[in-house]
Amino acid sequence: MCSGRADGLVSGIHARRFTVARDWIPKGIMKDASNLATAHHAAGDTGAVPRAQPPPEEVTFSFGKNWRDFVGTISNDSVRRAMTDIEEWLGRDRVASKTVIDVGCGSGIHSLCFNQLGAEQLVSFDADKYSVEATELLWQQSKKPANWKVLSGSVLDK
Numbered sequence: 460m461c462s463g464r465a466d467g468l469v470s471g472i473h474a475r476r477f478t479v480a481r482d483w484i485p486k487g488i489m490k491d492a493s494n495l496a497t498a499h500h501a502a503g504d505t506g507a508v509p510r511a512q513p514p515p516e517e518v519t520f521s522f523g524k525n526w527r528d529f530v531g532t533i534s535n536d537s538v539r540r541a542m543t544d545i546e547e548w549l550g551r552d553r554v555a556s557k558t559v560i561d562v563g564c565g566s567g568i569h570s571l572c573f574n575q576l577g578a579e580q581l582v583s584f585d586a587d588k589y590s591v592e593a594t595e596l597l598w599q600q601s602k603k604p605a606n607w608k609v610l611s612g613s614v615l616d617k
Contacts, residue, residue, distance in 0.1 A: 522587065523587030523589025523590040523591075523592075526587075526589060526590050526593045527589040527590070527596075529568075529593070530593045533568060537568065538568065538571060541569055541571075541572050542572045542576070544569075545569065545573070546576075551576075554573055554576035554577060555576060556577065556578075556579045558578070558581075558582075559582070560582045561573065561582070561583040561584070562584065562614055563584075563585050563590075564583035564585045564590060564591075564609070566594070567583060567590075567594030567596070567609070570597065570609075571601065574607050578606070578607075579606060580606050581604075581608070583607070583608070583610070584610040584611065584612045586611070586612065586613035591611045
């Protein structure tokens with residue numbers, strides 16, 4: 460977690476998306492191996508210029524479906540534990556009257572806690588549509604507070 464502005468907090472509790480390249484080889488290794496093979500070929504007697512290699516196919520895993528299912532099991536005890544985590548990380552009074560951005564909001568349980576802790580403005584977003592759906596369910600259960608926005612997007616979007 461890091462603090463953006465003096466009046467805002469940014470939360471990135473967990474990495475929620477993994478990307479791997481074709482044949483389950485990490486993308487960077489696949490690219491390095493491809494470049495190495497091309498460089499060795501280019502260094503041969505042919506003097507050939509290396510050709511651009513197509514990017515490896517990506518296989519992604521979404522945690523969102525798991526988070527969506529989790530929302531149906533959230534109890535008061537689950538919320539209390541998440542609230543305790545936030546209070547330990549930030550201190551009890553650090554959230555009240557602040558703008559909070561929950562990056563990669565997942566299940567939305569931490570966003571729910573930020574709302575209950577009195578965030579003045581709260582923006583929850585995730586690239587996974589099921590995580591957004593999970594967080595929207597908690598937003599709806601909280602009577603759709605106007606100060607809490609749930610969005611779909613990635614910090615990598617331009």
